[in-house]
Amino acid sequence: MRVHAIQHPLVKHKLGLMRAADISTKSFRELAGEVAKLLTYEATQDLELETIEIPGWSGEPLEVEQLKGKKVTVVPILRAGLGMLDGVTDLIPSARISVVGLYRNEETLEPVPYFEKFTNDIAERLAIVIDPMLATGGSMVATLDMLKERGCRQIKVIVLVAAPEGIARVQAAHPDVEIYTAAIDERLDEHGYIVPGLGDAGDKIFGTR
Numbered sequence: 001m002r003v004h005a006i007q008h009p010l011v012k013h014k015l016g017l018m019r020a021a022d023i024s025t026k027s028f029r030e031l032a033g034e035v036a037k038l039l040t041y042e043a044t045q046d047l048e049l050e051t052i053e054i055p056g057w058s059g060e061p062l063e064v065e066q067l068k069g070k071k072v073t074v075v076p077i078l079r080a081g082l083g084m085l086d087g088v089t090d091l092i093p094s095a096r097i098s099v100v101g102l103y104r105n106e107e108t109l110e111p112v113p114y115f116e117k118f119t120n121d122i123a124e125r126l127a128i129v130i131d132p133m134l135a136t137g138g139s140m141v142a143t144l145d146m147l148k149e150r151g152c153r154q155i156k157v158i159v160l161v162a163a164p165e166g167i168a169r170v171q172a173a174h175p176d177v178e179i180y181t182a183a184i185d186e187r188l189d190e191h192g193y194i195v196p197g198l199g200d201a202g203d204k205i206f207g208t209r
């Protein structure tokens with residue numbers, strides 16, 4: 001299963017709050033971080049563990065489990081992906097951050113790249129791409145193309161809301177990439193916005209609406 005629509009009650013409750021028409025910038029931003037954190041918990045369930053021996057509190061040696069080897073880079077897609085970043089790094093504090101700047105041309109709906117800065121050893125890392133909205137999928141596919149061009153082999157995507165059209169586009173272009181989302185909504189409207197969706201997530205997070 002490559003698409004994980006998370007069914008946790010806290011995720012559903014918090015996403016429901018985010019859909020309110022009159023939500024404040026403060027609340028939207030806080031909830032985006034909280035849902036991102038919960039989705040990160042789900043998306044990291046298969047991280048590999050190894051057993052190591054440490055001196056335990058009683059003086060006896062003790063076997064404990066710790067995360068094995070694989071390092072992580074989190075990849076926020078500017079701007080809106082930044083609204084999820086703190087939630088993700090709360091759980092993976094040693095992750096490196098690789099940034100992709102893309103905006104969606106409002107007429108063509110095609111992504112326009114304007115910035116990129118990747119961690120040097122990106123090919124060795126699990127990349128977790130974060131963006132609140134997977135709409136047509138153009139921005140996400142462009143980001144995944146960039147990551148793979150730089151040698152990234154293991155990639156996961158975390159979004160707050162996904163449209164069926166965006167999921168299909170990502171799956172067609174990058175069938176190996178797993179998607180974690182708080183909801184799969186109905187469709188896109190004539191302007192490429194997700195329905196019912198969240199509206200313009202970047203504007204709501206940055207207070208620019």
Ligand SMILES: O=P(O)(O)OC[C@H]1O[C@H](OP(=O)(O)OP(=O)(O)O)[C@H](O)[C@@H]1O
Binds near residue numbers: 078079103111132139
């Ligand atoms: O799946 P797509 O059709 O490509 O649309 C989704 C993209 O659109 C939004 O960004 P936007 O272009 O509004 O930029 P912003 O984050 O700077 O507001 C959103 O955050 C995604 O990056």
Ligand SMILES: O=c1cc[nH]c(=O)[nH]1
Binds near residue numbers: 193
């Ligand atoms: O519904 C959408 C689609 C693209 N970008 C957004 O912020 N929201």
Ligand SMILES: [Mg+2]
Binds near residue numbers: 080200201203
């Ligand atoms: Mg926007």
